[in-house]
Amino acid sequence: MAIRTIVWGENIHERENDVVREIYPDGMHTTIAAALNRDGAIQAETATLQEPEHGLSLDRLADADVLVWWGHKAHGDVSDEIVERVARRVWEGMGLVVLHSGHFSKPFKRLMGTPCALKWREAGERERIWTVNPGHPIAAGIPENFVLENEEMYGEFFSVPEPLETVFISWFAGGEVFRSGLTWRRGAGNIFYFRPGHETYPTYHDATVQQVIRNGVKWAYNPIPCYSGVHDAPNVPVEQALEPITERGPRLHQAGEEGYK
DSSP, X not given: OOEEEXXXXXXXXXXXXXXXXXXXXXXXXXXXXXXXXXXXXXXXEEEETXXXXXXXXXXXXXHOSEEEEEOOTTGGGSOHHHHHHHHHHHHHTOEEEEEGGGGGSHHHHHHHOSOOOOEEEEEEXXXXXXXXXXXXXXXXXXXXXXXXXXXXXXXXXXXXXXXXEEEEEEEETTSOEEEEEEEXXXXXXXXXXXXXXXXXXXXXXXXXXXXXXXXXXXXXOOOSOOOGGGGOOOOOXXXXXXXXXXXXXXXXXXXXXXXXX
16 A cells, blocks of 8 residues: 655745745645655645645544645644644654754644754755765665755754754755754654755755655655554553552552543
8 A cells, every 4th residue: 555645835935936936836745745656655645734724634644644744934823733633643653754944843843842943044055965874764765965056054053852863964055064864753653854945946856855755755654553552541450460469558549540641
């Protein structure tokens, strides 16, 4: 079965900015989804901020294996209810791929638990991306390094938790460096952050960038069924202990009573 993927896009710059509209006439989300669908192992659809429930209904998220997220101008317009819905599904095993300015998105910050801040400069600089973990599945088929002639600069310090793995590091013409391909695990869910993708440049038309995102979706996919038990905190009665025990001392809760949350 193909990896069921939702590509979520803010879909604002493409409608409001002539430069972005010319590069992505059907929206960045559509370009990214089309690139994913060129791989028979992935089945990608799109969702946008403007749709009811931002295109992320309970049923749709329940059916999703991986969510790809791009946002920038309207992070604050994303409903907190939807943010919690996304976080819950990641904890249960849905993969999450966060692109470029999605580092400041509510779902990413919710799952990281840190400011997720960085330095930046919009000057169309050359970005050289180095593959520093060539044996990682996300780096499959990616050269030792590749160049994007025009990109927005992101520079360290990137205030995210220590990653599980670092796959890519970027160098910019202005001298800054940035950890541009990072992974984490939250609950049963795999998370991949990939830096490139400023909207005024044709980054998502680049074949190597597209391959990285395809690899990221495949890596983030968890074939194990939804792990809904990640939310549970059961009170195990004495008589159900795996080994025989005798209750000793006073207790706060009655047998089977739920704990405080």
